[in-house]
Amino acid sequence: MGGNGPDITGSTLAPEEAFGALGNGIRIDILRILGDAETSLPFSDLRTEVGVDDPGRFNYHLNQLSGHFVEQDDAGYRLKRPGERVIEAVLSGAVTETPVIERTQIDWACHFCHSTPIEMEYRDGQIGVYCTDCPGMYGGIDDIEADVPPSERNRLWYAWLPPAGIKGRSPEEVLYASARWTMAEIVTSTSGICPSCSAPLGDGVDVCINHDTADGLCSACDRRFAVLYWMGCTNCVFDSAISLGTALVANLELRSFMIEHGLDPVAPKSPDFRRMIHQFDEEVRSTDPLEARITYHVDDHSIALTVDESLNVVDVAR
Numbered sequence: 090m091g092g093n094g095p096d097i098t099g100s101t102l103a104p105e106e107a108f109g110a111l112g113n114g115i116r117i118d119i120l121r122i123l124g125d126a127e128t129s130l131p132f133s134d135l136r137t138e139v140g141v142d143d144p145g146r147f148n149y150h151l152n153q154l155s156g157h158f159v160e161q162d163d164a165g166y167r168l169k170r171p172g173e174r175v176i177e178a179v180l181s182g183a184v185t186e187t188p189v190i191e192r193t194q195i196d197w198a199c200h201f202c203h204s205t206p207i208e209m210e211y212r213d214g215q216i217g218v219y220c221t222d223c224p225g226m227y228g229g230i231d232d233i234e235a236d237v238p239p240s241e242r243n244r245l246w247y248a249w250l251p252p253a254g255i256k257g258r259s260p261e262e263v264l265y266a267s268a269r270w271t272m273a274e275i276v277t278s279t280s281g282i283c284p285s286c287s288a289p290l291g292d293g294v295d296v297c298i299n300h301d302t303a304d305g306l307c308s309a310c311d312r313r314f315a316v317l318y319w320m321g322c323t324n325c326v327f328d329s330a331i332s333l334g335t336a337l338v339a340n341l342e343l344r345s346f347m348i349e350h351g352l353d354p355v356a357p358k359s360p361d362f363r364r365m366i367h368q369f370d371e372e373v374r375s376t377d378p379l380e381a382r383i384t385y386h387v388d389d390h391s392i393a394l395t396v397d398e399s400l401n402v403v404d405v406a407r
């Protein structure tokens with residue numbers, strides 16, 4: 090990746106300058122109100138809405154934002170793109186809030202053992218979904234080292250969602266929102282594009298050589314599937330690791346197969362969809378170089394994708 094990019098010009102603000110300019114409640118209010126406004130706001134309207142009586146004091150704070158976060162046109166002041174991104178981050182709650190939803194039962198069936206209900210919780214900006222019966226998808230090495238009882242390790246999946254995503258939604262709606270949000274992230278990230286900052290991602294696979302799932306999860310890697318596909322951003326802190334079967338979800342042949350069988354590849358609402366992308370057959374045919382075959386099932390139909398070490402699909406069989 091990279092190397093022959095276009096010449097890039099334009100200005101850069103040092104992070105400490107940017108955050109210094111933002112470190113004041115009046116300035117955050119200015120960004121919030123301009124973010125809400127349909128049109129540019131004249132100075133006096135903006136000052137009244139922010140609620141600062143002293144024009145000199147208000148002008149001082151507005152000046153700290155002008156140029157980079159806020160710009161002026163004939164009608165008044167409006168946000169520039171960096172100002173929009175700051176207020177989006179603030180309003181998502183991602184940088185200021187740490188809400189918690191304690192374990193809550195959801196009337197969905199586990200896609201591995203079909204037991205109902207499953208449970209979800211939300212903490213640290215992350216949704217955890219658990220089976221109450223089977224070992225789920227992965228146990229988590231940290232949990233085993235910390236002696237967390239097996240009943241609390243039975244994760245079906247994890248997903249990030251900003252705090253704004255849990256407001257005004259039932260726990261089940263939160264799960265739907267996170268499933269769809271995560272699917273968009275998977276489609277973007279498996280195309281080599283960072284879903285957080287858009288920079289190129291690096292990627293690779295970890296293969297468990299001694300994989301044995303006789304007890305549900307493998308005792309060597311603590312996962313249900315042997316092949317883990319990982320991605321890391323070359324620019325920001327984004328990283329992610331998903332099973333190979335989930336990583337292939339954007340494949341065109343697989344999407345065609347889903348649509349033919351009544352599944353919507355971008356709206357993972359149905360239990361059939363969850364079952365298909367989480368419960369597939371994985372066959373590692375060679376580890377060096379990697380060759381693996383993933384077989385997905387819907388009703389009595391199946392599709393098998395074979396991938397090489399670069400995760401190129403080299404064979405499709407129905």
Ligand SMILES: [Zn+2]
Nearest residue numbers: 199202220223
């Ligand atoms: Zn289960």
Ligand SMILES: [Zn+2]
Nearest residue numbers: 297300307310
């Ligand atoms: Zn293993």
Ligand SMILES: [Zn+2]
Nearest residue numbers: 283286322325
């Ligand atoms: Zn990134």
